[in-house]
Amino acid sequence: MTPSNVDPQELAKFSDLAHRWWDADSEFKPLHMINPLRLEWIDRLATLAGKRVLDVGCGGGLLAEAMSRRAVEVLGIDLASKPLKVAMLHAMEAGADRVSYREVAAEALAAEAPASFDVVTCMEMLEHVPQPAAVVQACADLVKPGGWVFFSTINRNAQAFLYAIVGAEHLLRLLPKGTHEYDRFIRPSELAQWCRAAGLALQETRGLEYNPLTQRYRLSGNTRVNYLVACQRAA
Known part of the structure; x- marks a missing residue:
């Protein structure tokens, strides 16, 4: 993200909890x-083995x-310095020598190293920035022709508000209150338009x-709340 495409409150929100990231x-x-x-x-779609991967908004x-x-190499980037330090420390302790981290905006890295990665991921991040379409463009610029780009975010509708904010933050307390803002949720049609x-x-x-009864997550065909999108750049 460029300085104009970052919300300091969002960075502070996750920085304050950085020490608990791996708990x-x-x-x-x-x-x-x-x-x-x-x-x-x-991995099923992109086959990570032998690939150079970028994780945008890695926390x-x-x-x-x-x-x-x-993968053969992974770079994680973020603009929140405290979570990045936690990520670096954990990788060191875990002996994960094929992952590295940088405090850099996606747009800045795209200008510096376009078409440099086989796979780009940007998960649970678009709903936290002022200009998500700019991040989508940066991810597209960063991936090699024929490479894969993955996004995940939250739909914008009444059910998503009920589940992701009222349910997850207030009733079930799966997330801290204030984690999400409804106005920043993204409809699949909007994300698809930005991707195209x-x-x-x-x-x-x-x-x-x-499922609150089993306390388990699963992938499904229901994109009414949380959803994931897989894209490819033209070869």
Whole structure:
């Protein structure tokens, strides 16, 4: 993100919780729970083995480090310095030597190193920036021709408000109150339009559902709340 495409309050929100990022029973428990689902879905479509991967908005490194166990090289980028330091420390402690981190905006990296990655991921991040379409364009610019780009975000409708904010933040307390702002949620049609404008072809869309009774997540065809999108750049 460029300086105009960053919300300081959003950075502070996640920085304040940075020390709890790798605690699977903390406020980041949902990320720990969905991480295997995200990883397998990405790997099934893009085949991470031998690939150079970029994780945009990597936070504390949950997905980036997991992908580094399969890919040849992973770079995680973020503009929140505290989570990045947590990610670096955890990678060092875990001996994850194929993942590295940088505090740099996606747009800045795209200008510096266009078409440099086989796979680009941007998960649970678009709904936290003022100009998500600019991030989509940067991701498209960063991936090599024929490469894969993956996004995940939250739909904007009454059900998403009920589940992602009222349910997840207030009733079930899966997330800290104030984690999300409804006005920043993104309809699949909007994300699809941004992807097409950036030169990305949509290949697959999946929903991410949570069952409060079993306390488990699963991928499904229901994109009414959380959803994931897989795209490819033209070869």
